[in-house]
């Protein structure tokens with residue numbers, strides 16, 4: 001029995017050092033599951049094959065999926081309201097990737113203003129769930145504008161998120177302005193410990209880390225942050241675990257016409273997204289790029305397979321500097337920046353690179 005116990009302990013240790021370590025940021029096996037396996041294992045069935053069958057069988061059925069609430073400013077296929085052209089399509093890729101992910105359970109989706117107006121984002125959230133999700137997901141309408149600190153009001157999304165968090169701890173994928181999450185934290189601060197982490201698309205290392213796109217180059221805004229600076233400040237002040245997937249990482253990933261053709265042959269969700277992305281791709285190609293950066297999908301990818309991203313712990317803070325969108329008027333035009341470095345600020349996890357075969361992995365996760 002002593003020999004059996006030591007063999008079993010060794011096998012468990014090897015398992016965790018390999019597979020378990022790879023999934024360090026993902027689901028955790030529960031201690032009770034481990035005890036259950038240990039207690040149901042008999043020395044008579046002591047071959048490694050039998051052990052593996054018992055081990056993986058128990059774990060695959062009892063493994064707990066990561067619970068994720070998605071807060072998004074979906075704008076797939078929308079024309080811009082404030083100027084010529086089309087709105088971002090990247091939220092659609094993030095949502096579809098999580099619909100496909102075996103290790104994720106989406107507890108709810110809320111719409112927020114941002115890339116488009118709140119009513120459009122809400123309609124698109126409902127469309128994606130009804131047309132492409134394999135299981136029912138509640139959808140709620142959130143904030144239509146940035147937080148007004150002098151008049152903080154709740155909305156349907158904030159109330160639904162609060163109710164969901166009261167039931168179980170979860171991660172929030174916030175791929176628009178952080179307004180709904182910040183409203184939740186102001187109105188229900190007692191729920192902060194229920195938020196495992198918030199993954200956002202924002203931030204940069206220095207005030208001159210410009211978001212350069214096109215040829216000739218022009219500067220893109222840090223839109224989610226720019227639309228509601230206070231929301232980010234609130235997340236930091238409430239000491240939420242924040243993960244940032246900024247322009248620095250998404251600018252290393254390109255989707256091209258060839259990729260849209262591959263998606264065309266995938267599921268109905270892929271086909272819809274591919275068609276709706278064509279005018280967006282054309283906009284980028286006309287501006288001189290080879291394709292477009294699917295910004296938000298880096299944040300969803302962090303949830304399904306963090307080992308595909310390269311990241312480091314940094315400190316984040318808000319600072320005011322010359323407005324990089326108005327450099328011709330730099331004497332008079334300033335703005336807030338979300339800066340991340342090793343100097344001072346709130347601890348965050350900063351994702352800045354991808355593994356060498358990332359593109360292949362991204363496409364596989366979408367075409368699954």
Ligand SMILES: [Ca+2]
Pocket residue numbers: 072073074090091114115175176296
């Ligand atoms: Ca977005």
